Structure formats: structure tokens, C-alpha cells
Amino acid sequence: MIGSYVPRPEWLMLDWHHACLEADMVTIQRCASCATWRHPPRRFCAACRSRESAFVPVSGAGTVRSYAVSHRSMDPGWHEATPYATLVVALDEQVSLLAATTSTPNDLALGMPVQCSIERRSDDFVLVWAEPSDETPDIRPAASGR
Numbered sequence: 001m002i003g004s005y006v007p008r009p010e011w012l013m014l015d016w017h018h019a020c021l022e023a024d025m026v027t028i029q030r031c032a033s034c035a036t037w038r039h040p041p042r043r044f045c046a047a048c049r050s051r052e053s054a055f056v057p058v059s060g061a062g063t064v065r066s067y068a069v070s071h072r073s074m075d076p077g078w079h080e081a082t083p084y085a086t087l088v089v090a091l092d093e094q095v096s097l098l099a100a101t102t103s104t105p106n107d108l109a110l111g112m113p114v115q116c117s118i119e120r121r122s123d124d125f126v127l128v129w130a131e132p133s134d135e136t137p138d139i140r141p142a143a144s145g146r
């Protein structure tokens, strides 16, 4: 993906990219009043209408909520990667995050556990990557002793 187009985010999205760069990990905006997570970033909290918020580093753990497969790319920098998938990741914080992946589309499944990380693309832009994680969601009932 050398030479691929690097977007120039603005306003609150630029703030989010800068927060991720500063933390060197995925951050998500969180209401300072009621602690509700929100992404993409917004000026007001939808839950309590507070204007106070902060970008908080998160683990980046989540699951594949959805994905789209690109068989062609308008960006020459992505030609060699086709066909590639763009993921909608449901983070553990219950917000969705768009992410690239090196996984081939045939290896993806909805609900698959993934781990997100960031790649610095410029002083103003991070690309989020999501790769399958070994961690399987624990949906079993709690063990009743050992």
C-alpha cells in the first residue's frame, strides 16, 4: 500500500486521529459526564447532552460486525491488495470502527474476534488495522468451580 492516498481529516475526526497518534493506539471518544463511548466523534453526548469528552485509549479488541470486499480499487496503492475487505468492527466498548485487514475475504466471518491497531500514515491520519485474534468470545456459562 505504498503510495496510497492518505486522507486529510478535519474537525473532530482530525482530533481523533491526533489522539490515536499521541497514544500510539486506538482511542475512542468518551463522555466525561456519563462515560458513554461514541464514534465517530461528536460535539455532544447523545445520552446526556454533555459537551465534555475525552479521547480514551482502548484495547482495540472487538468482533467483525460487517465487511465489504473490494475487487477493484481507484487507488493504485491498493491494487496489489485486491480483493481486500474493509471491516466494520464492533469494539468491546460497543461502538463501531472502520478498519482495514490483511486477512483475505474468504478467511473472514461475522462475529470473528479481531484486534485493532493503528498505523501512522501522516501527522494527521492513522489507518486502523484489524486482524483476527486468537481470543474467542467467552459465551459459555460461568464455570461452577474447578
Ligand SMILES: [Zn+2]
Binding pocket: 031, 032, 033, 034, 035, 036, 045, 046, 047, 048, 049, 050
Ligand atoms: Zn454523556
